Amino acid sequence: MRILNLAYMFFRQQLRHRVQVVVVVFAAMIILAAMIFSSLAWEHEGELVVDLGLSGMDFLAFMVVIFSLVFFMYEELEMKSAVLILSKPLRRHEYLFGHYLGTLMTVAFNLVFMLVILSVALAFLGAYLQPIDLFAFLYIFYKAVLVASLAFLFASFSSSVPLAVILTVFLQLLGHFSFHLHALGRQITNIPLRLFLDGLYFVLPNYYWLDVRDRAGLPGFEFSFGYFLTSSAYVICYAAIILYLAIMLFRRKEF
């Protein structure tokens, strides 16, 4: 209950910081795209808007996580507003997990608004979202779950906001290539290098697995209920492990 209270308070503070400006950016982007595509009278204009919309959501959800990281580190850790709450009868894992949940609430809030805007824009074009698009939307949230856990890991040991942001962005980029690095490792005969790439594959978040819409058209890929369950379990386990590490580090932090 206290964790939910912390999460709600963090969510509320972020809304007051006008983080939902990303929704306005998204709306402007989608309306502009819909106008351009409809004026060009292309055959697959709806599909193009969906592609653009989901890519925009993916990027903006990541930006919301980065914003939360900066906000958390600056206001709570650097300005030390955390000392008041941490001196109360509250465990550090409750504090960190509450803020993590608050970040996810902010991401979810913004994503839902973006989805509504996208649906309305599509309705004007006479198109609608397919089931795979809705799963792609859910997987965008999954990516935010992963990147937010990494962001809180870096926040728990780094005392520098820029360093934590750089590390999060770096891992976010690498996460998109982790599968390719693994595939590359299989071609390499140098054993240490191969082991290193295999290690990276298991340590980095695997975003390739979560790009269901892009992979839907590829041969050999079928999005099934089993795939959904496995990938959901992967996201939960990965985020849980990273958060556990973050909590272990945060417990050692002195103020």
Added chain:
Amino acid sequence: MIKVTGLAKTYIKRHLWTKRLIPALRGIDFQVENNTIYGLLGLNGQGKTTTIKIIVGLCRADAGSVEIFGRRQSFYRADLASLRKVSYLPELPYFPRHLTARELLDYYGAVFFMSRSEISRRRDEVLETVEMRQYQEMKMGEMSKGMMQRIGIAQALFNQPDLLLLDEPMTGLDPLGLKMVRDIMLELRDRGKTILFSSHILSEAEKVCDRVGIIHRGALLKEINDVKKLKTQKLEEEFIKAVS
């Protein structure tokens, strides 16, 4: 109430491959009895804040121990039962800028598992005590230093603590604010509460403290057990004699 034994702490400042050791506490011992106001006096940077932070669990001691209400405190596993009866006011408290005073106190109240009605009642009481009730809808980011300090005191009183740890509570207050804090401290002591506070304002310490400890370069140089019996200005003389 508080028993501090052999408390030592050295800060390590790292810069690339170099590290600098900054001793903050060199094994200090003191006790604060029930129903007293104990002043930890010292110049800036002598270890007062570090001592209070270790007691409240925000800093880890390299050596020594802290007992509150007879229970030994641990940095890695905070004793929540003790902390429920403790409150802490940091020096120059910083609050989330976008929350109003009301929201902030509600937020802290929820941490203590208080019911909504209890939170509402306590909020009104503490805001009344620090004369800030009319500003409860003001955002923390819009408040002056003195107003923030008053809200800091309000949050410290919120859980009706038995022990208050106040780090430089007089900082940033105007003369009326100073008198208000002094009156609150004396009233709390009269109601059976215990207060440990740090300060370098000797005249204020002289007015409220039952006992004082003079801390200098991380060591407790002297304790004065009955401040009330000292003549006016005597505390300043004792302090200067101890630190020079």
